[in-house]
Amino acid sequence: MTDVRTHHQLGRPTAAFVGASWVALGLGASVYFIGLYNAQMALSEKGFYLAVFLLGLFAAISVQKAVRDRAxxxxxxxxxxxxxxxxxxxxxxxxxxxxxxxxxxxxxxxFYGIGFAMSLFAVVAVQKNVRDLAAFRSVHPDPAPVEHPGYPTIG
Incomplete structure (x- = not known):
């Protein structure tokens, strides 16, 4: 049986998946916030929808982290x-x-329901990618920059 930690550390999410996850989160949250800003509702209602949105994102990240930790x-x-x-x-x-x-x-x-659902899904994917990249980097650290005589070192 394969050790779960070894399996997760070997894989690195592709740049396309990482980028798509961030774009989905940014798009979902942006359209939700723009819609909320432009909505014709009481400020207390806007506050309710904002608080529920943020609670949902935080809770989704917490669930993803806890499930992954247990795994x-x-x-x-x-x-x-x-x-x-x-x-x-x-x-x-x-x-x-x-x-x-x-x-x-x-x-x-x-509109609000889809923005909320999309953001919940995307924040879980972003959290997974962040964690996968951290695990990958712990096993495969970036090599030290190679210095070449006569060329300046960048970075």
């Missing part, structure tokens, strides 16, 4: 994992109930 035999308490999952479910429930009861067009509700 790599890094100690994670059941309480932390439970709170992470609980907060992710709370964020999803709050967003769903908030949008269900909001006085918005159906297209606007879909």
């Amino acid at each position: 790599e035999d890094v100690p994670v308490t059941g309480a932390y994992l439970g709170v992470a999952w609980g907060m992710l479910l709370v964020a999803l429930a709050l967003m769903s109930v908030g949008l269900w009861n909001a006085d918005l067009l159906l297209s606007e509700k879909g």
Whole structure:
């Protein structure tokens, strides 16, 4: 059986996947924030949607980290994992109930829902890439720059 830690350390995410993950997160968050900024709703409502969005992102990262830690035999308490999952479910429930009861067009509700879902997925992918790159670099550190006589060293 292959050691999970060895398996994760050998793979390096491609630049295309890393870039696509960051673009998806940036796009999802940007359209969500632009829509929220331009929305015709009370400031308290905007604050609610902003807080739920940020809670969801943080909870999704926490779940991804805790699940990955457990897979790599890094100690994670059941309480932390439970709170992470609980907060992710709370964020999803709050967003769903908030949008269900909001006085918005159906297209606007879909806009916020898709922006939220896209950002949750993307932040998990970004967190995974960050962790995979760190694991890869710990096994394969960058070589020291080679100095050539007569050429300046850059960096």
